Amino acid sequence: MSRIFLSPPHQTGQELSLIQEVLESNYLAPVGPMLDRLENKMAEITKCPHCLAVNTGTAALHLALRHLIDLQRQQDSRPPLVIASSLSFIASIGPALQLGCDVWLCDAEEDSWTLDPIQLSHAITQAHAENRNILCVLPTDLYGQACDLTAIKGLCDPFGIPVLCDSAEALGVIREGPAPFAQVFSFNGNKIITSSGGGILASQDADLIAHARKLSMQARENVVHYEHKELGYNYRMSNLLAAVAVAQLDCLPERVQARRNIFAGYQERLKDVNGITFMPEATWNTATRWLSVIRINPHHFGCDREQIRSALEKEDIESRPVWKPLHQQPVLKHLRMFGGQISDQLFSEGLCLPSGSALNPDDLDRICEIIKTTV
Numbered sequence: 001m002s003r004i005f006l007s008p009p010h011q012t013g014q015e016l017s018l019i020q021e022v023l024e025s026n027y028l029a030p031v032g033p034m035l036d037r038l039e040n041k042m043a044e045i046t047k048c049p050h051c052l053a054v055n056t057g058t059a060a061l062h063l064a065l066r067h068l069i070d071l072q073r074q075q076d077s078r079p080p081l082v083i084a085s086s087l088s089f090i091a092s093i094g095p096a097l098q099l100g101c102d103v104w105l106c107d108a109e110e111d112s113w114t115l116d117p118i119q120l121s122h123a124i125t126q127a128h129a130e131n132r133n134i135l136c137v138l139p140t141d142l143y144g145q146a147c148d149l150t151a152i153k154g155l156c157d158p159f160g161i162p163v164l165c166d167s168a169e170a171l172g173v174i175r176e177g178p179a180p181f182a183q184v185f186s187f188n189g190n191k192i193i194t195s196s197g198g199g200i201l202a203s204q205d206a207d208l209i210a211h212a213r214k215l216s217m218q219a220r221e222n223v224v225h226y227e228h229k230e231l232g233y234n235y236r237m238s239n240l241l242a243a244v245a246v247a248q249l250d251c252l253p254e255r256v257q258a259r260r261n262i263f264a265g266y267q268e269r270l271k272d273v274n275g276i277t278f279m280p281e282a283t284w285n286t287a288t289r290w291l292s293v294i295r296i297n298p299h300h301f302g303c304d305r306e307q308i309r310s311a312l313e314k315e316d317i318e319s320r321p322v323w324k325p326l327h328q329q330p331v332l333k334h335l336r337m338f339g340g341q342i343s344d345q346l347f348s349e350g351l352c353l354p355s356g357s358a359l360n361p362d363d364l365d366r367i368c369e370i371i372k373t374t375v
């Protein structure tokens with residue numbers, strides 16, 4: 001039996017013909033018609049008229065933050081502060097720290113596992129009391145679940161604080177409520193659709209995307225020779241890889257439905273197991289269930305998430321603990337944290353189960369049988 005991976009790529013069958021189209025066009029470059037097609041498609045899906053394709057989601061975050069820093073620097077010399085979710089991947093805040101921002105972290109809330117607006121309001125109040133310059137709030141849409149943008153924007157809008165949403169894990173989510181200033185998506189190999197690597201910066205703000213586009217190509221000025229008035233990066237996505245992303249995006253609704261069905265399949269099989277609960281679905285969204293995540297109460301279940309993870313691993317099945325909160329990361333221990341108990345507990349009890357959209361009912365039966373007999 002072959003290994004069951006956590007979230008492997010799922011090809012649609014259209015990738016090769018679009019790659020062929022790119023080869024025939026000879027646009028083997030970080031520009032070309034396939035990139036335009038990808039950006040237009042993402043504009044449709046995200047309802048953001050302005051989209052930029054780059055080589056990673058991390059690069060998209062970096063570009064958005066750099067734009068905000070450049071804008072603020074014209075009016076404010078205080079060091080920029082970013083307030084972010086602690087329950088996330090380190091890529092959410094790596095670019096902010098690398099750009100010299102202070103970063104404060106907030107706990108997750110129990111109902112959605114995303115940024116807790118109560119902790120965010122404490123952080124904003126504290127920042128104002130200390131006369132800090134808040135560059136943006138950076139919540140994560142965790143495991144395909146949208147954060148509570150109505151509450152978050154309700155706290156940010158009165159002060160003009162932009163919200164930059166890390167939606168790397170949440171392409172395809174249907175959210176209610178207001179749109180963020182900008183959103184970042186990832187096409188990394190484990191995401192719901194993949195181009196093996198890639199990212200999108202999406203926004204209603206044409207200036208942000210125009211500046212990010214320029215920065216992503218070494219900030220070359222629009223003249224015939226190479227002229228540079230600011231320093232940029234080489235972050236553009238390849239036109240060849242855009243073909244893979246375009247092919248995959250055609251199946252996005254089916255992929256979301258497949259992941260939701262897998263989540264429902266786990267729920268059905270494990271519903272009567274004492275001590276196992278599931279990541280809740282917040283009322284303000286239809287989550288993608290990018291990953292199916294369970295929570296194991298060791299006192300009620302009889303063993304802990306690590307024992308289940310090892311039992312699955314012994315059968316060549318990959319599962320993974322919920323993100324270790326960023327405030328617990330050795331390299332980030334110095335960052336200021338608001339709350340923390342919820343994400344600490346989710347880390348110690350949460351387990352991400354195999355969730356690839358091609359997972360079949362027999363795989364689900366086998367995984368659930370192993371979980372049930374681990375005790």
Ligand SMILES: Cc1ncc(COP(=O)(O)O)c(C=O)c1O
Pocket residue numbers: 055056057058059088089091092140166168169185186187188198199
């Ligand atoms: C929450 C989160 N933010 C950012 C990223 C970074 O995306 P990328 O790997 O495309 O750089 C990822 C995933 O990889 C992620 O899960």
